[in-house]
Amino acid sequence: MSVIEVRGVRKTYRRVRKPPERALDGLDFTVDEGGVHGFLGPNGSGKTTTIRILLGLVRADSGEAQLLGRPVPAQLPAVVGEVGALVENPLFFPTFSGRRNLRLLAQTAGVPRARVEECLETVGLRERAGDLFKGYSLGMKQRLGIAAALLKRPRLLVLDEPSNGLDPGGIREVRELIRQLGSDGRTTVFLSSHLLAEVQQVCDAVSILARGRCVATGPVSEVLATRATGDVRLRAPDPVAARDVLQGAGLQVSSMGDAWRVHGVADPAAITRLLADHGHYLTELSSIAADLESVFLDLTADAR
Amino acid sequence: MSHPLEESTAAGTPPTGGSGGGSLARAELHRLTARRLVRWLVVLSALGFLAVWVISLTQFARPSPELLQEAEQRRAQLVEQEREVFCGDGDPGLPEEEREAICADISAENYGPVESFLPKQPFDAAGGLPGGAIAVGVAVSALAFLVGATYAGAEWSTKSIVALLFWEPRRIRVFLTKLAVLLGVVAVFAALAQLVWLGAGSLLARWRGSFELPDGFWSDLAGVQGRGVVLAVLTAALGFGLANLIRNTGAALGVAFAYFVLAENAVRIIRQSWQPYLITENAVALLQRGGLEIFLPVEESGEYFGGATPRLLLGNQRAALTLAVYCLVVLLAGVVLFRRRDLT
Numbered sequence: 298m299s300v301i302e303v304r305g306v307r308k309t310y311r312r313v314r315k316p317p318e319r320a321l322d323g324l325d326f327t328v329d330e331g332g333v334h335g336f337l338g339p340n341g342s343g344k345t346t347t348i349r350i351l352l353g354l355v356r357a358d359s360g361e362a363q364l365l366g367r368p369v370p371a372q373l374p375a376v377v378g379e380v381g382a383l384v385e386n387p388l389f390f391p392t393f394s395g396r397r398n399l400r401l402l403a404q405t406a407g408v409p410r411a412r413v414e415e416c417l418e419t420v421g422l423r424e425r426a427g428d429l430f431k432g433y434s435l436g437m438k439q440r441l442g443i444a445a446a447l448l449k450r451p452r453l454l455v456l457d458e459p460s461n462g463l464d465p466g467g468i469r470e471v472r473e474l475i476r477q478l479g480s481d482g483r484t485t486v487f488l489s490s491h492l493l494a495e496v497q498q499v500c501d502a503v504s505i506l507a508r509g510r511c512v513a514t515g516p517v518s519e520v521l522a523t524r525a526t527g528d529v530r531l532r533a534p535d536p537v538a539a540r541d542v543l544q545g546a547g548l549q550v551s552s553m554g555d556a557w558r559v560h561g562v563a564d565p566a567a568i569t570r571l572l573a574d575h576g577h578y579l580t581e582l583s584s585i586a587a588d589l590e591s592v593f594l595d596l597t598a599d600a601r
Numbered sequence: 602m603s604h605p606l607e608e609s610t611a612a613g614t615p616p617t618g619g620s621g622g623g624s625l626a627r628a629e630l631h632r633l634t635a636r637r638l639v640r641w642l643v644v645l646s647a648l649g650f651l652a653v654w655v656i657s658l659t660q661f662a663r664p665s666p667e668l669l670q671e672a673e674q675r676r677a678q679l680v681e682q683e684r685e686v687f688c689g690d691g692d693p694g695l696p697e698e699e700r701e702a703i704c705a706d707i708s709a710e711n712y713g714p715v716e717s718f719l720p721k722q723p724f725d726a727a728g729g730l731p732g733g734a735i736a737v738g739v740a741v742s743a744l745a746f747l748v749g750a751t752y753a754g755a756e757w758s759t760k761s762i763v764a765l766l767f768w769e770p771r772r773i774r775v776f777l778t779k780l781a782v783l784l785g786v787v788a789v790f791a792a793l794a795q796l797v798w799l800g801a802g803s804l805l806a807r808w809r810g811s812f813e814l815p816d817g818f819w820s821d822l823a824g825v826q827g828r829g830v831v832l833a834v835l836t837a838a839l840g841f842g843l844a845n846l847i848r849n850t851g852a853a854l855g856v857a858f859a860y861f862v863l864a865e866n867a868v869r870i871i872r873q874s875w876q877p878y879l880i881t882e883n884a885v886a887l888l889q890r891g892g893l894e895i896f897l898p899v900e901e902s903g904e905y906f907g908g909a910t911p912r913l914l915l916g917n918q919r920a921a922l923t924l925a926v927y928c929l930v931v932l933l934a935g936v937v938l939f940r941r942r943d944l945t
Contacts, residue, residue, distance in 0.1 A: 310943070310945075346945075349943075349944070349945065352766075352767060352770075353766065353770040354763060354766060354943070354944040354945075355943040355944065355945060356941075356943060370770065373770045374769075374770055374771055377767070377768065377769070377770050380767075381767075382767045384763070384767075388759060388760040388761050388763050388764040389759070389761055389764065390632070390636075390755070390759055390761050391759060392636070392637050393635065397635065400631075401628050401631055401632055402628075402764065402765070402768055404624055404627055404628040404631065405624055405625050405628040405765065405768045405769060406624065406768050406769070407624045445764070449768075
């Protein structure tokens with residue numbers, strides 16, 4: 298079952314005295330239930346607009362969007378109780394304490410007060426929960442936003458740049474939280490982030506946006522496979538002689554630290570044979586997989 | 602962060618989609634009454650009221666028979682002095698008929714009640730209580746406008762309205778709940794303020810004046826006070842609607858300032874025939890017993906040469922209706938925009 302389904306969604310912002318800005322241009326993607334789904338794209342690619350459309354804050358010009366199997370915004374009220382969201386900067390009353398802000402939200406939806414304390418504990422804010430929101434650091438504000446998103450025990454948790462403003466320790470804690478939520482068997486985390494390494498570490502699947510369209514979507518391994526490099530990394534006892542043999546055979550070789558990188562190798566076994574025929578026996582031969590960053594940069598090159 | 606998995610996945614029923622209107626209303630009530638500005642305004646209003654009341658205690662006094670006698674003498678002296686000036690031979694050039702007419706007007710009754718010749722006047726409940734109720738109504742209405750405008754404006758400036766819509770996406774419901782809570786709170790506060798004035802004014806009359814009341818006084822006073830509450834509710838709605846429309850407290854207050862200080866005065870000078878549609882005129886007409894008589898410009902009345910005084914009576918009901926229509930227009934415009942707006 299899919300928790301998010303977006304089909305042909307278009308959105309253009311019309312602004313006074315400025316040219317119209319097309320944010321989404323026929324966006325299609327699906328997020329399956331369970332796990333963590335990364336949502337990537339360069340600035341202005343339409344990530345936040347997509348999230349706002351899903352949450353009923355922005356109206357699409359055309360297309361269809363569904364949350365937890367219900368069309369939105371028409372049936373958003375029916376599912377909003379199972380959707381937690383943190384969109385960009387957390388939005389709270391600056392002159393209320395963190396706890397009071399959460400209690401107000403909890404009261405709105407009939408969430409018991411005890412849940413507020415649980416969520417504050419979860420994000421490590423319980424001791425500072427009595428402080429005014431305006432006195433919080435950016436990281437604390439972000440944590441409070443995550444706590445608010447967790448209040449409803451959501452089936453779908455939408456997090457837009459949750460690591461914004463967090464220190465490295467905080468980023469790691471949020472990453473752990475996301476990983477554990479995604480693996481609890483109940484919650485699906487939809488994570489929009491610029492931190493590609495983070496996404497690769499915690500996400501089971503990704504969707505990559507560029508210019509308002511989805512340019513790749515699916516399990517991380519499949520998306521990476523679409524951009525397989527065919528490069529291999531090798532080591533040999535006599536590296537210089539081995540390199541000469543490879544270059545003599547017409548292969549492109551570059552340095553990779555204390556090893557060589559051979560580009561565009563269709564059949565790695567042929568390299569083993571070639572070097573063995575010349576008396577070189579490899580100590581290492583491994584394929585170099587594409588990482589998410591290189592795939593992202595490749596897919597979104599035109600949009601940046 | 603500690604034990605995230607255990608805590609975030611603890612057993613529990615997720616809230617159902619949306620929220621009950623009662624929960625939202627309770628949350629909004631909490632949100633409104635917990636605002637520091639609202640609390641400060643309430644405290645400052647109470648202190649201001651107390652200060653005015655204490656000062657009033659020092660400014661009014663119930664006269665003793667001796668003081669009344671002295672006042673009577675002062676009035677008689679004044680009448681005598683005036684008679685000497687105008688009825689004697691002070692101005693021989695004055696025609697006799699005119700002199701007689703002036704002299705006929707110089708009497709103790711025409712120089713006002715004897716109380717006005719006292720060093721400190723008594724507080725007259727018959728006139729003072731309705732007058733105070735109008736003043737309280739005006740002051741509470743100004744506060745209500747401020748509270749209404751900041752209540753809506755703060756939601757937009759902090760964008761906490763967006764966070765709220767993650768929880769209750771039915772925008773009309775959110776809007777109407779906020780409005781209902783605001784108007785309810787303002788109505789209760791305005792009614793309390795009128796009750797407090799009734800008590801404080803009555804004490805003032807008993808301690809520092811007279812409590813002689815004409816027939817029908819209490820029903821008239823209740824009418825004035827009730828209309829004061831209505832005016833406060835209407836101005837709160839106007840402030841809320843305006844700030845919701847403009848999405849900024851400061852801008853809403855700026856628009857209000859420009860309207861009351863510039864636009865209304867400009868209308869009074871340039872287009873006097875539009876006066877019956879001005880908010881201030883209608884507010885006064887709503888509060889005052891019997892409404893407000895507006896004098897129209899002679900060239901626009903068409904009755905100048907007929908000798909009739911060009912005037913228009915703005916009654917209580919008409920004024921209430923006019924103000925209600927203004928509120929409704931502003932609120933409806935706000936609802937339509939709020940429903941359609943992209944919240945980015």
